[in-house]
Amino acid sequence: MKTLLFLISVVLSLAFNSDVWAGYVITRQFTKPGVEKGREALPHLQNKGLIAEFLDPGDTGLGKCLGYLIWREVLTAISDQSGAGVILAHPPGQERIVDLLEKNYHLAALEIARDQRCSMALWGAVWEQGEQVFLNSFLSVLPEVRGGDLLIRLKPVPGLEAEIARTRYNFALVQTNRNNLFERTVVTRRSAVLRAEPQANGRPLQTVPTNTPLAATAMQGGWFVVKTADGGKAFVDNSLVEVPPRQVEGKYNTATLFQGPGQDSRKIRTVYLDGEYRVLDMRYRRGLWYKIDLGDTQGWVAGHLVDPKFSLPAVHFMAGLYRYRAGNYRAAIKEFTSFREESYTLGDRANLATSMQFKGAAQLFLKDASGALDSFSYAVELTPFDPAAYNLEALAILCTKGQLVGTALYNLERALKLDSRNPRTLALISVLQEALVKGKHRSHIESRFESPEKLAKKLQQLREQAGLTQP
Incomplete structure (x- = not known):
């Protein structure tokens, strides 16, 4: 190597x-x-x-x-x-x-x-x-x-x-193409020197103040190529600028357009956001704000009202993992939803399924069992060959009550048919049957099934199918 x-x-x-x-x-x-x-x-x-x-x-x-x-x-x-x-x-x-x-x-x-x-x-x-x-x-x-x-x-x-x-x-x-990757606004995060060459000792051309939006046209290594006021080009190190998304998307929602970043700025008007909009500036001021181009006007909208569009769907997936690890489940759901929407037309079924599993897990933590079940069910639809997908859907079903819960055992049975020695599937079966036999959590388990007797019988059948002994 x-x-x-x-x-x-x-x-x-x-x-x-x-x-x-x-x-x-x-x-x-x-x-x-x-x-x-x-x-x-x-x-x-x-x-x-x-x-x-x-x-x-x-x-x-x-x-x-x-x-x-x-x-x-x-x-x-x-x-x-x-x-x-x-x-x-x-x-x-x-x-x-x-x-x-x-x-x-x-x-x-x-x-x-x-x-x-x-x-x-x-x-x-x-x-x-x-x-x-x-x-x-x-x-x-x-x-x-x-x-x-x-x-x-x-x-x-x-x-x-x-x-x-x-x-x-x-x-x-x-x-994609180079323009879609690099043509975007970058915003100085402090006073920044624009240079003639992409290197720290490059000839300085001009100094621009903090919060100056610059029109980037390309990249060279870790330097953005930006337009100067006189129409020329210069280089700015990426560490000196914020890098907003190239575009944001509004999804059939209304938003107040402000003259500046913040609700204390003058209101321009209420707009209906439906589509993708070019980002002209970005600022952190009591939250994230974007200045966007609506064609007939420009103005600032709160960041939570639009969805950023990044160069790769993988950025949303990775951001979702960050949010999930931090216990910020609502933000994780938003990121994995964005990943699904950007990846759907790419035929990325296995990764789409995993994004839905993370979304479902986040919904479970937020006590949205119904939403979680929908997410896990969609994951099964995308990857019917994955035993883990059936295990997760079974777990979501066990968080609900009603006639639907009987399908939890069907999911475990499907998982066993795909992998008869899947440790998570076998553990779920053993835990359910042990709870019924020993009685400590019997009422909790039985309350989730319309027929405890059928549950016990089916669990025993599944154990025998997997070659397990009595608990």
């Missing part, structure tokens, strides 16, 4: 305070597994993820740019999530990684993520054909967190649990 040095750049996102950034650089050499560990960045944080530079087999220069761009988009997506850290791993300087195999690169990214105690790692590959850019993206949830974050327990019965089994995601291919 080729020797590869990685630099780790870190940004800390803290509760809508865009001034709180923690920078960190680590040099690592990856020649074989088990190398000496590097210094951990942001050791006080438990909710961290890693973005690795995208592989670029055609040496187009897009791999390095996309690493920075997706890193910044994930930061924007979780900008209001307290205590969340995002780490970017990339080779130093202009060193390229075009010769690495995907498998080796994936292992290297996971090793960095483990070393930094990250719970997930996102990376990808890019190639260009004519004016079209093709993007593959991959995300891994580290196996070390499977027993905690991905396990859903139904109280008060001990052992009544199921898990979201998939931890590796190969997202559907995205076809």
